[in-house]
Each structure stands twice: as C-alpha cells, then as structure tokens.
Amino acid sequence: MLHNFNSGPSILPQSVLQQAAEAVINYNNAGLSLLELGHRTNAFQEILQEAKDAVKQLMQLNEEYEVLFLHGGATTQFMQIPMNLLDNTATAAYCDNGIWGNKAYKEARNFGNVVLVSDGNAEKYQSINKNFTVPADAAYLHITSNNTVEGTQWHSYPSTNIPLIADMSSDIFSRPTEFNKCSLIYAGAQKNMGAAGVNLVVLKKNILGKISRPIPTIMNYQKHIEAGSLMNTPPVFAVYVSMLTLRWILQEGGLIEMGKRNKAKSTLLYNTIESLPIFTAPVANEDRSEMNAVFFLKDAALEEPFLALCKQEGMVGVKGYRTVGGVRVSMYNALPIESVQVFCDLMQFFAQKNG
Amino acid sequence: MLHNFNSGPSILPQSVLQQAAEAVINYNNAGLSLLELGHRTNAFQEILQEAKDAVKQLMQLNEEYEVLFLHGGATTQFMQIPMNLLDNTATAAYCDNGIWGNKAYKEARNFGNVVLVSDGNAEKYQSINKNFTVPADAAYLHITSNNTVEGTQWHSYPSTNIPLIADMSSDIFSRPTEFNKCSLIYAGAQKNMGAAGVNLVVLKKNILGKISRPIPTIMNYQKHIEAGSLMNTPPVFAVYVSMLTLRWILQEGGLIEMGKRNKAKSTLLYNTIESLPIFTAPVANEDRSEMNAVFFLKDAALEEPFLALCKQEGMVGVKGYRTVGGVRVSMYNALPIESVQVFCDLMQFFAQKNG
Numbered sequence: 001m002l003h004n005f006n007s008g009p010s011i012l013p014q015s016v017l018q019q020a021a022e023a024v025i026n027y028n029n030a031g032l033s034l035l036e037l038g039h040r041t042n043a044f045q046e047i048l049q050e051a052k053d054a055v056k057q058l059m060q061l062n063e064e065y066e067v068l069f070l071h072g073g074a075t076t077q078f079m080q081i082p083m084n085l086l087d088n089t090a091t092a093a094y095c096d097n098g099i100w101g102n103k104a105y106k107e108a109r110n111f112g113n114v115v116l117v118s119d120g121n122a123e124k125y126q127s128i129n130k131n132f133t134v135p136a137d138a139a140y141l142h143i144t145s146n147n148t149v150e151g152t153q154w155h156s157y158p159s160t161n162i163p164l165i166a167d168m169s170s171d172i173f174s175r176p177t178e179f180n181k182c183s184l185i186y187a188g189a190q191k192n193m194g195a196a197g198v199n200l201v202v203l204k205k206n207i208l209g210k211i212s213r214p215i216p217t218i219m220n221y222q223k224h225i226e227a228g229s230l231m232n233t234p235p236v237f238a239v240y241v242s243m244l245t246l247r248w249i250l251q252e253g254g255l256i257e258m259g260k261r262n263k264a265k266s267t268l269l270y271n272t273i274e275s276l277p278i279f280t281a282p283v284a285n286e287d288r289s290e291m292n293a294v295f296f297l298k299d300a301a302l303e304e305p306f307l308a309l310c311k312q313e314g315m316v317g318v319k320g321y322r323t324v325g326g327v328r329v330s331m332y333n334a335l336p337i338e339s340v341q342v343f344c345d346l347m348q349f350f351a352q353k354n355g
Numbered sequence: 356m357l358h359n360f361n362s363g364p365s366i367l368p369q370s371v372l373q374q375a376a377e378a379v380i381n382y383n384n385a386g387l388s389l390l391e392l393g394h395r396t397n398a399f400q401e402i403l404q405e406a407k408d409a410v411k412q413l414m415q416l417n418e419e420y421e422v423l424f425l426h427g428g429a430t431t432q433f434m435q436i437p438m439n440l441l442d443n444t445a446t447a448a449y450c451d452n453g454i455w456g457n458k459a460y461k462e463a464r465n466f467g468n469v470v471l472v473s474d475g476n477a478e479k480y481q482s483i484n485k486n487f488t489v490p491a492d493a494a495y496l497h498i499t500s501n502n503t504v505e506g507t508q509w510h511s512y513p514s515t516n517i518p519l520i521a522d523m524s525s526d527i528f529s530r531p532t533e534f535n536k537c538s539l540i541y542a543g544a545q546k547n548m549g550a551a552g553v554n555l556v557v558l559k560k561n562i563l564g565k566i567s568r569p570i571p572t573i574m575n576y577q578k579h580i581e582a583g584s585l586m587n588t589p590p591v592f593a594v595y596v597s598m599l600t601l602r603w604i605l606q607e608g609g610l611i612e613m614g615k616r617n618k619a620k621s622t623l624l625y626n627t628i629e630s631l632p633i634f635t636a637p638v639a640n641e642d643r644s645e646m647n648a649v650f651f652l653k654d655a656a657l658e659e660p661f662l663a664l665c666k667q668e669g670m671v672g673v674k675g676y677r678t679v680g681g682v683r684v685s686m687y688n689a690l691p692i693e694s695v696q697v698f699c700d701l702m703q704f705f706a707q708k709n710g
Contacts, residue, residue, distance in 0.1 A: 002386045006393050009591060017388045021379040024372055031357045033372045035550040035596065038361050038672060071427040071552065072573070075587035079571035103572075110569050190588055195390040197426065197552045197590030214465050216434035217458075218427070232430035233545055235552025236364060237592060241390065317393065 003339035006317035007148055008191040011334045016244040023240060034240055039233050047243050048229060054246035058255055059179040068201040069229045069239050073188040074169045077199060078104040081165060082111035084221050086139050087211040093117045093138040098125050098147030125150040127284035138162050146171035149321040151294030152287045157181045163207050171291045173249055174333060175259030183207050192333045194242035197235045258333050265331045265340045266290040272344040276351040296326035306350055313346055358694035361672035362503055362685045363546040371599040378595060389595055394588050402598050403584060409601035410557060413610055414534040421580045423556040424594050428543040429524045432554060433459040436520060437466035439576050441494050442566040448472045448493040453480050453502030480505040482639035493517050501526035504676040506649030507642045512536045518562050526646045528604055529688060530614030538562050544593060547688045549600045553593035613688050620686045620695045621645040627699040631706040651681035661705055668701055
C-alpha cells in the first residue's frame, strides 16, 4: 500500500483515473479513443465547456471573467503575463516568497520594469512579509498563493487598487478563497486539478488591450478568448482530466468540503510535528501551508534513517526539495486523511525509537 | 465498426492505446498512475530517454542534433522559431504552401524581416512551386513538409546553403526522408506520433546563439537543451504516448515499413479516385500527399449525399477542411489498409449509383 505525498505531479482521485483510462480506450462508448478525437467535435466542445463552467462555479466569478485552458505549465505564464500586461516602459510589482515567485519576477524583467515589493529570501522564505507598499502606478501586483517548495501560503490576499495576479498552481481549489480579489489567476494543472500539460488562466477582460507591444498570436490572451481556447489543437487529454477532477470536486461538496478536509489533514500533521521534539517546522505559524508541510529532524543525522523508513513503509515523495532539504509532505485534495494518519503514526514510532 | 480518417488528433495503434490506458491506472505495476508520478523520477526519465533515442534512431541523425519534447503544438513553434533564430534586423525566407505555412510566415513578421520565396495562394495551393531563389543571407528557409489541409507534400526537400526548417507535423515518421537536410524539424504530436499536448523539436546545435534578443527562459531552445527537456514539468502523459508510438514504429519495421504501407494506402486511394469519373483530385500528381488526400465530387450536389453515406457507414473525419470543402481522407501510420479498401469500395458503390 502506497501513500502518495508527491509535490506534483501528484495524487488524483481514483474515480478520475478510472474514467480517464476508459476514455483512452473508448471515449463515451462511441468506439474511438479520446486521443483519436478531433478537438472541434461536439464531444470535445462539451468537455471544454463543462470544465470552464466548473471553474466559474467553484470560483463564484461573474461574467467579467474569462476561463482559458492553455498549453504549457505555470512557467509559461511567467512569460505570458508580462508579455500581455506589462509595457516596455511600465512597472510591475512582484512578491518574492519562494523559488517560483522568484522565477516569475526574473522572467518579467525581459518585458518592462519590475520592482520587488516583498523579498523573503533573506529570511530563507520562512514567513510571508505582508507589510509592503506597491507603487500606485504599477501595472499589476504578482503573488504566489502557495509556495510549494518552502511550505508557506497566503491565507488572505493583499488588498490593492491595481490588478492582483496570483499563481495558484499548488493550492487552487483547495478551499474557498478570495478569487474575486484577483484580476488574473493561473495554475498548472498537475496538483489539485489534473495531469501535467495544461494551464488554467482565469482573467478579467478589462485588464487586456492596454499595452503597445505586438503579442505573438499563440501567447495573446485576447485571441484565445476570441477563439474559445481552441486557437490550435489544445492538450485534449489534459483538459479532459481537469474536467473530471473539477467534476469530482463539485460532487464531493465543492471548495467548502475541500477546505474542511485539507484543514483537518494539515492540522493533524502540524500538531504531530509540534508534539514530537525530534522534529521542527521552521515556517511561521500564521503562514504555514495546508498543502505542503516542510519540516526537519532537529538532529540532521536522523534525516536519512527517517526518510529510509518512510520509503520502506510506502510513503512516496516525502523528501524535501533539493535546495531546502528535510521533509516535505504534500497533502493535495485527493489525499485521504488516512494517509496523513499513517504518516503521523510513523513519525511517532520513529520518535519513540530515537527520542 | 468505425474507420478513423481524422486529420488530427487522429488514429493511433490499438496497442499504444491499451498501454496508455493501463499506465493511467497503474504505471509499470508500481502502484501509482503515470499521472501521479513526479517528472524527475527514474521512471519518467527512462520514458523521456527512450523517446529521444527512438527519434534519433528513426531519423538517423548524429550527435550534432538535439531532441526536445516541449509544451504546446506546432503553432507555438511558429513563434518560438523566429524568437530564437531571427534577429530584429535579419531576414528569414518562408514558403507559403498552405494555411499552416502561411500562419508560420505571419508570426515570424513579429520578430524580423520575412520574405515569401514561394507563394501558392494564387494557385489555390494545388501544387508546390519548387523553383525559387532564397536570399543568400537569410537566417533560414522554412517549409511545411506536408500540407494537411490542402493535401500536398514535399517529396524531396529544397537544397539550400542556409539552415532549412521543416514543420513536419502531419507527415513525420511516415517514410524515410531527408531529415539530415534540415537544421530544425518540428511537429505537434497528434498525428503520427501520439496525443495532443506535446511538440517534438529536433535541431542542430550550431544554429543557436546567433541573435541578440533576450529570449524568455521557457522559449529558449538552448536552456531546454541544458535542462534535458526538464526545465519545468513536461506534459508527462503526452510524452509517454509519443514514446509508445515511436516504439511501435520501430517494432513494426521502422520508417521503411511505414513508407511501404503509406505508399500502398495512398496509391490505392488515388487510383480509385482516378478510376471513377464522378470524383476529381485537383492536386498536381507529383505533389500529392500520402497522408491527406483532398478530392471533390465533380457534381457539387453529390457531395452532401456522399458525406452522409460515409457517416452512415462509419467513415469518420472525411469532410474537407472548412475553407477547402470537398472530401479529405487522412491515412496516418496507424490506419490499416483495410480501412482504405472499405472506403474505396464505398466510393465505387456510390459511383455506380450516381455515375
């Protein structure tokens, strides 16, 4: 029995995997594989429409927003966002609270002026600085809602008069949140939303059309809106897996239910860490991520034996990111609390032996 | 019984679909879905390496070439190629032999000077003009090796002293061809190579590093080479389906065998068209595509009843492209000759009734 704590690509609901596998053989009993179906067929149009509708429903957003499913991962958006929204002579504001936010910031510098309003690097990204000012004339403010590598999470988004842009790759649809504070939300699908190979972009139409740079067609949000996410052949299978996962979230009770489950899982894990003196979690309490818990063995010599025990007992993906080290436990929507309980029992067993 | 003549996404080998479906449930009997596996695991590294090796083997290319699997479709490459290879003040040469080549040409104009050395639009793209001169100082010459919509194909690539770039999306791996005449070959996977959502790019390293424009990281070929196609989370499932399809091509006998089969299928179809006076194929004989045959009913009033009969008899995807009309029959690698025979029998039946 494996327990999948992978940070992404990561655990998906079993029912989604079953339906996705069936579709690869014979989609909807129509005699062809989903992989062999044209993307302009009614069959695929219905998949795409259901996925878009589910996003709007889960986020409770109105008609000012458009939902796009695009090729690529969040890294593609690091480029596409400033390409569409940051003029050569304009300024964008970025929060650097982890390696992904840092990468997003660096890419934006290819397109215009960029100011770092919050830089967590000096504190090793162990908390999120929320006291900063943003230039009033900035084109937008960019945050990373959850820092997968460092284990921090924004529990309330900053209030600002300029468009707020959030990379929600690793906590999208994990709980009810302030989606309507954002003018652009994006996420690679491969954590809470599906398989790698597709990007969700949700944006307010009124932020577009304000820059003078010519934008390559395939990168142009406005053109994708006009083409209904069908400018070219979309990543059909990845869109389908996203649709199935979104449908599963709705069937299970939506974001309120996801939020309850994720709160219960992360509370169990953080309480266990706090109760066992051999472990330590350096992230500030108020900024701890409900998705990715990062912690350490106080005695670094115990890290290797602990990770070896985890591996032996079927705990997958709990080694910390290579630049951070330690232990990282990812608890996405599809992870059952039973897996967290088994992991916590293992921590207790190890602590008793080595305490 | 369905016969899948879709132009793309299109028919794939049944054994590939079976293995892909199994991997979605339980990859390699290791207890997790392929969709739940990290892309930096040995399991995925082996998939990627096998796919790259198969490409090199099938194309018989030496170590001067690199193989990349990238996010997006060929449309992404329309932008990525000039972004990497065409300086602001330099000139690139394009052949416009169909709607995709035309789109590639238009995108390149965002990055530098572009000259159309061959424009088939005036002849409705019914032949490929091969008598043209290319500016000696052009950065590269771009062709579309097979025109999916118009049904034409380059049967020998132009010889030139500048780098030749070929969009092979719709005839890649369909026969032995002059891969080594090209400095960059690209293809969206969703025809002969797999599922939508991944791009194959094969390039000669010595064409890189010659422009002054800063290139966004995710679009930078050099950075992708350095990262071994793992700069960010790749489209894992689409890469896997490509690997399985490449393995299938090798197992079936490689490009020589694919070429024999495709020649047999297209010969059967074109001979049937020629033998039945109610049909007409306007494409010049020497430029006819072995992948996509485009033809018409001489009496346009018969088109609708013919397409209705096709639908009734399980012939999928034979309606011509919306800007061209008529009939289009796509015969990719995985299509058995039996499907072409059944379709030709139907043409004969229809001709007898309406001749």
